[in-house]
Amino acid sequence: MSGDHARRQRLSELFTAHADQVLRYALRHVDRAGAHDIVSDTFLVAWQRVDDIPEPALPWLLVVARNSLRNRARSSTRRERVTAQLLALERAAATAAAADELVQERTALVRALGELSAEQREALLLVAWDGLTATEAAAVLGCSRAAFEVRLHRARKRLRESLRDDEDPHPDAIRSLTEIRS
Helix, strand or coil: CHHHHHHHHHHHHHHHHHHHHHHHHHHCCCCHHHHHHHHHHHHHHHHHCHHHCCCCHHHHHHHHHHHHHHHHHHHHHHHHHHHHHHHHHHHHHHHCCCHHHHHHHHHHHHHHHHHCCHHHHHHHHHHHCCCCCHHHHHHHHCCCHHHHHHHHHHHHHHHHHHHHCCCCCCHHHHHHHHCCCC
16 A cells, blocks of 8 residues: 555655646647646656656656647547548538439439430430530431431420429439530
C-alpha cells in the first residue's frame, strides 16, 4: 500500500507543480475546453507512467501534452473526412432514384419504345444511344437530314405521349430520349 501511496503522492505533487504550465501550453494550441482535456490526458498518462517520469518532469509532461494534441488533431481530421464522405453519400443517395423506381422507369421506357414504329425507334436510338448527329443518322438510314429530323421529331413526340399516358410518368426516361441533340 505504501508504494501506491507514494505513486499518488508523486502524481499529486506533479499536478500541483505543473498543471498550470501544461494548461498554458495547451491553450496556445486549442480552445479552453480542449486545453483542459489535454491536461487531463497528460496527467492520465503521467499516472500510468508515474515511475518513469524523469526529473525535471515538465519537459516530459509537455511532450505528453504535445502528443495528445497531435492525436486529437489526427482524430479531428479523420472525423472531418468521414463526415465529408457521409455527407457526399447522403447527397448521392438523396438524388439517386431508388432501384424499384429505376426498374419501373426502364420497364415503361422499353414498353414505350415497343409502341414506336421500327423506323421511329431506329431514328431515336441512333441519336440517343449511338450518339449520332442528325446528319450522321440520316446517312445511316439513307435519307435526307430533313426527312430524318421529321422522323425523329415524330418519334420523340410519340414516345413522350406514350410515357405520359402511364399512371406514373417517368420524367427521367422522357428526358433521356426526348431531349437529345439532333
